[in-house]
Amino acid sequence: MQAPHQDDAPGTWTADAPNHATRAQRLTGLVAIALLTLAGVWTLRLFLPALGWGVILAVSLWPLHQAAARRWPRGQGLVWPAAFTLLVLLVFVIPLAMVAVAVAHDSMAVTQWLAQAHAQGVPVPDFVAHLPYGDHLAAWWQQTLATPEAIDRLSLQARHLHFASGERILGLVAHRVLLISFMLLTLFFLLRDGARVAHALRIGTRRAFGEAGVRVADQAMLAVRGTVNGLIIIGFGEGVLMGVAYGLAGVAHAALLGVLTALLSAIPLGAVAAVGIAAALLGAAGQAAAAVGVLVFGGVVIFVADHFVRPVFIGGATRLPFLWVLLAILGGIETWGLIGLVIGPALVAVLMLLWREWVGAHQGPLNPAADPAVGPALPE
Incomplete structure (x- = not known):
């Protein structure tokens, strides 16, 4: 066997002889790897x-x-x-x-x-x-x-x-x-080192799950990217703009309302509720003109973000129905904490893509071969 060099790229070294380990040894090795992985995760x-x-x-x-x-x-x-x-x-x-x-x-x-x-x-x-x-x-x-x-x-x-x-x-x-x-x-x-890391992950995924696993991993990356770009970045921008508007209009606790707007913007019509709360606070304080100004400015920001900016950032592959977006965000935050704001929608987006592939509504690695018993596709 050729001895690997520490500077060799992932995938440049392969064994030239089969693995003669017994089934018990392979099982023991998998258990040891699992225990080491759990120990590493616990350490970090x-x-x-x-x-x-x-x-x-x-x-x-x-x-x-x-x-x-x-x-x-x-x-x-x-x-x-x-x-x-x-x-x-x-x-x-x-x-x-x-x-x-x-x-x-x-x-x-x-x-x-x-x-x-x-x-x-x-x-x-x-x-x-x-x-x-x-x-x-x-x-x-x-x-x-x-x-x-x-x-x-x-x-x-x-x-x-x-x-x-x-x-x-x-x-x-x-x-x-x-x-x-x-x-x-x-x-x-x-x-x-992203190129080297991505290459190594693709090799490991291909060895473990085949080409279908690689394509699913690629879709997972697209889902994460679409979730971050479409929910986090756009929501952050809406929160900053509306937080500044709240402060200029004299809304009490403008920073808290700006954070609330950013968080709710990930949910359809969520930012509208936050803007409505701010306008109601201004109206209760007798500042009717400022309340109308916040409503108009908020409506423009939300309309532009939802209809022009967000579709460009998030792409069509990771769009989710309203109910799934709501459940994914709330469940992700409840399970994973703040990072669940990304993990939840990304996981649900991947599952939705896999389901669409399996039922033949979308091309992908899980889309089975044509079955004569299924019949032709339904007319639109």
């Missing part, structure tokens, strides 16, 4: 979110990185990976950090208000008496919210409200900074 468990986001961003940015590398091939070893990593830092990480600071400030204000309400109760506002059935509403408010005892009856968990200590906040910030640093490092090395 704290950094898996950073690695996952690095992979997701690398998959999403890879076409742009390749286009830049074709224009200047000498820069693909260092310059282009560093440039795209810096781009992610400037466009996503720093704005998200600024939004996180604003959200933390708003959250502290809300927490302080809740703590004060728990300690003193919430007095009945003056305008309640002028509303229809105001006396009944005032009586309900007095029994439910006006005293600490009433709030305790409303929620037994109210007594557990507490403020995070400064050391805990600093620890959380340091942990997030560490994860972001590893995410950026992962992104840089994947962009630099």
